[in-house]
Amino acid sequence: MGSRSDGGVAIPSVRGQSTLLGLVLLIGMVAAISVGILLVAGDTMSSAEQQSENERIEQSFVELSQQMSTVSISRDTPRSMTFDAGDNGAIVKTNTAYINISGDNRTTSIPVGAIEYQGDDGTKIAFQAGGVFRETGSETRVVSKPPLEYDEETSTFSFPVLKLEEDTELTSGDVTFDYVDSTPHRNTSYVEGSTIKINITSEYCVGWQTYFEEEMEKADGRAIQEACSEGEENTLRVELGRMEIPEGTFENGIVAGNVSNSSGTEDFDITEKEGYSLPPLDDMINQMVSDMESNDSITKLSDAGSTVTSGTYYTDSTTISDEMTFDLQDGDVTLVVKDELVLDKNKNSIHVENWKQSGENHSLQIYVNKGLHVNKGEMWVNPCSSDDVNSAPLQVYGTSDTHIGIGTGKAYFEGVIYAPSDKTWNETNRYINKEGQLVVQSNVEIDGSIIVSSAHIQSAAPEGMYDTSLETFNPTIAPEGYVFPPRLSYVNVAEHTIKVKNG
Numbered sequence: 060m061g062s063r064s065d066g067g068v069a070i071p072s073v074r075g076q077s078t079l080l081g082l083v084l085l086i087g088m089v090a091a092i093s094v095g096i097l098l099v100a101g102d103t104m105s106s107a108e109q110q111s112e113n114e115r116i117e118q119s120f121v122e123l124s125q126q127m128s129t130v131s132i133s134r135d136t137p138r139s140m141t142f143d144a145g146d147n148g149a150i151v152k153t154n155t156a157y158i159n160i161s162g163d164n165r166t167t168s169i170p171v172g173a174i175e176y177q178g179d180d181g182t183k184i185a186f187q188a189g190g191v192f193r194e195t196g197s198e199t200r201v202v203s204k205p206p207l208e209y210d211e212e213t214s215t216f217s218f219p220v221l222k223l224e225e226d227t228e229l230t231s232g233d234v235t236f237d238y239v240d241s242t243p244h245r246n247t248s249y250v251e252g253s254t255i256k257i258n259i260t261s262e263y264c265v266g267w268q269t270y271f272e273e274e275m276e277k278a279d280g281r282a283i284q285e286a287c288s289e290g291e292e293n294t295l296r297v298e299l300g301r302m303e304i305p306e307g308t309f310e311n312g313i314v315a316g317n318v319s320n321s322s323g324t325e326d327f328d329i330t331e332k333e334g335y336s337l338p339p340l341d342d343m344i345n346q347m348v349s350d351m352e353s354n355d356s357i358t359k360l361s362d363a364g365s366t367v368t369s370g371t372y373y374t375d376s377t378t379i380s381d382e383m384t385f386d387l388q389d390g391d392v393t394l395v396v397k398d399e400l401v402l403d404k405n406k407n408s409i410h411v412e413n414w415k416q417s418g419e420n421h422s423l424q425i426y427v428n429k430g431l432h433v434n435k436g437e438m439w440v441n442p443c444s445s446d447d448v449n450s451a452p453l454q455v456y457g458t459s460d461t462h463i464g465i466g467t468g469k470a471y472f473e474g475v476i477y478a479p480s481d482k483t484w485n486e487t488n489r490y491i492n493k494e495g496q497l498v499v500q501s502n503v504e505i506d507g508s509i510i511v512s513s514a515h516i517q518s519a520a521p522e523g524m525y526d527t528s529l530e531t532f533n534p535t536i537a538p539e540g541y542v543f544p545p546r547l548s549y550v551n552v553a554e555h556t557i558k559v560k561n562g
Contacts (some may be wrong), residue, residue, distance in 0.1 A: 094097060109180050113193075116176050120141040120184050120191045121203045123559075126236050128189065128206065129220050131555035134238045142234035142561075149176040149229040151559055156261035158220060160244075162254065162550050167244040168553055172223045172262065175290040178541050185263055189221040192266030199265040201273065214548040216255055216299065224558040231481075233559060238325070239556040255299040255550060256284075264293040271297055287479040304536060308337065309475055309508035311528040313516075317484070319495065320516035328525040329516070337479040337510065343541050344426050348397045360394065367392055371538075376400075376429075379407045379436065387415035387421035387452065393538050402436030405469065412441040414452035424538070425455045431476075432490040435468030443473065450474050450507030450526040454534055463511065464490030466500035473506040475529065477536070480512035493517055512548070 119142055126138045142149075153172035160167045174186040181193040190205030208217045212429035225241050259267045271282050285296035308314075312328030319354045320329075351373040360367070360374040365383055369390030376398035385392050402409065414421050425431075440449045447540045448471050457463065457478030465472055476497075491498040495515030499505070504522040508529050 064351070075547055090490060093461065098457055100519065105443075106180070109178055109182075110449070111179075113178050113182050113184070114463055115143050116145050117184050117191070117193060117202055118175070120176070123234070124186055124189060124203050124221075127557050127559070128219075130236045130238050130557055131219060131221060131241070134241075135237070135310070137286075138236045140234055140236075142229060142230045142231060144229050145177060145178065147177060147179070147451055148231070149174055151223055151227045151229060152406070153223050153226055156187065156263070158553050159256075159258040160218065160550070161256045162216075162547075167552055169220050169222075169244075169552075171220060171261075172226075173261075173302075174223065174229070175504040181319045185260065185266070187266075188261055189219065190266070190270065192263050192269075194244070194266070196225070196264075196410075199263075199269050199427070201266060201270045204274075205267075205270060205426040215551055216547060216549070217551040219556050220552070222556045224555075224556050227560060228562055229559070234559060234561055237558040239558055241252060242554040244552045244554075247460050255547065257297045257299070258294060259297070260291070260294045262293060264295050268295050269346070271295070287554050304337075304477065304533050306531045306533045308477075308510065310530050311508065312505060313509045313511070313514050314495070315497070315511050315514040317513040318516070319493075319514075327371050329514070337477075339480055340426075340456055340477070340536065341458040344395075344428055344456065344458050347395050347538075347541060348428055351395050352397055362561060371395070373397075374400075378403055379409060380404070381406070382408045382410070382418075385411045385423045386413050387411060388416065391421050392423045394423070394425045396425065396427045399431065400425065400427055401430075401432045401434065402438065402470075403432070403434045407436030408451075409436075409438045410441060410443065411439070412451050414440065414449070420452060422452045422454055424534075427455060427457045429460075430462040430464075431455060431457065432462075432464040433468065433470045433472050434464070435470060437471040439473040445506075445524075448473065448506045448524065448526050448528075450529065451532055451534070453507075459512065461496070462486075462489040463497045464488055464500075465497070465505065466503045466517075467491060470500060470501075470503045471506075472504075475532070475534075476509040476511070478511050490514070491517065 095379065096139055122140055123142060126140055130136070151172065151174050154170040155173060156171050158169045158171055168209065171188045176184045181196070185192050188205055190201065191203035193200045193202050210217070261267060268283065268287050282297045282299055283295070284298050287293060287295050290296065291501050310332040314332065316331045316332060318329055318331040318531050352375070357371055357373045360372045360377060363372055364383065367383065367385045369387065371393040374397070375393045378401040403560045411423050438444070438453060440452050453471030455474060459478070459480030459482060461478045463478065478496065480496065485494065487494055488498040491500050493515045495513045497509060497511040497514040498517060500517040506524050507526050
């Protein structure tokens with residue numbers, strides 16, 4: 060169809076208008092899409108460039124940390140490097156955070172600063188006290204670990220704290236590092252038998268928390284007493300020594316550094332490991348006794364009756380004269396015994412029931428200071444069947460001086476005992492007249508695992524079966540508020556001040 064004339068003016072047809080309009084819209088859409096592609100591409104390139112810059116600066120901060128550490132050791136030899144601080148540069152700040160380190164009732168407080176970079180996307184990269192952290196949104200990552208070290212051979216904890224001399228700014232280019240001075244803190248050098256407490260108040264608190272979480276996960280332990288978000292603002296409280304027994308500790312029916320026997324132990328599961336040594340619990344158990352013996356808020360075992368339910372209980376010393384049931388339906392039970400726990404008659408028994416609950420298993424933990432004697436009685440876990448052994452819910456912990464006797468009468472023990480020592484045992488057992496921390500005599504039966512410094516088996520036909528479910532058993536030994544200390548004798552803490560500047 061052609062156009063029609065109206066007074067000599069040509070008017071396009073409706074179809075022509077539609078075609079033209081469609082062409083204009085199509086061109087507009089193509090243009091809009093092209094602009095959109097260019098805009099998105101521009102944003103993508105900007106993001107990629109920022110990411111690349113962040114990674115370069117991150118590696119530059121790691122090298123900076125290494126250079127400062129080298130200068131703190133060599134002291135007289137300055138160092139330099141080509142530092143990448145991006146277009147924004149980095150800020151050097153002093154005394155913006157505090158690290159408090161204490162051991163054996165002595166405390167050292169060290170003010171520290173930071174070198175900080177912040178990208179246009181909000182990413183922060185920071186050096187503090189030898190560590191490098193990166194914060195991106197809600198995520199904090201440890202880029203380079205702080206220089207905390209523990210030497211097992213010398214039982215020494217070391218923390219060389221790297222400090223900054225003055226506030227300044229750093230730009231990309233040459234940066235020099237000059238040693239200023241060092242301050243050793245000898246007041247916290249000897250801490251035999253103590254634990255180490257570290258309190259860190261810092262803008263980068265979450266970075267420090269992440270570091271300790273990652274390190275303790277590797278060591279099967281717990282260190283954080285109070286996270287950054289739980290107490291004082293931006294403050295992390297750590298106690299080194301909150302360890303758990305690693306998997307594989309309970310590796311046989313009886314594990315001891317020294318084992319002696321009379322005869323007939325072929326069917327008894329025993330492992331002798333010369334020089335075998337695990338951390339003792341002396342300090343922790345002594346502290347528990349000291350805290351609870353005069354504490355009126357702790358229930359005395361004598362007031363609990365024949366059925367003991369979840370909670371914490373204390374007794375100076377007790378001889379079980381009948382049957383005592385520990386019902387764990389509502390939770391764990393902790394029993395602290397100042398002197399000794401004795402089962403002396405055939406019908407005496409301690410048994411654990413309702414330990415298996417939906418989603419978790421509960422346990423009875425008994426902490427004995429002086430001794431445990433299962434003479435003619437029984438300690439067992441329901442259902443108490445040779446076809447269904449469940450030793451983990453009944454746990455007995457002793458010190459390196461705890462005497463343990465099983466027998467001389469017919470006795471049965473189902474559970475675990477952990478009472479190692481780091482010294483040679485040369486005493487006569489207080490319950491059975493033989494030398495050994497653990498002495499087993501007469502017609503006895505044991506299901507589970509026992510860890511001691513020395514054991515003597517005085518029996519013609521003992522029966523013992525290792526509970527293989529304990530191969531991966533790593534109980535939390537320390538109740539809440541107490542610590543299982545590491546082998547620690549010395550703390551080596553020193554401040555090293557370094558001057559950092561461009562040029």
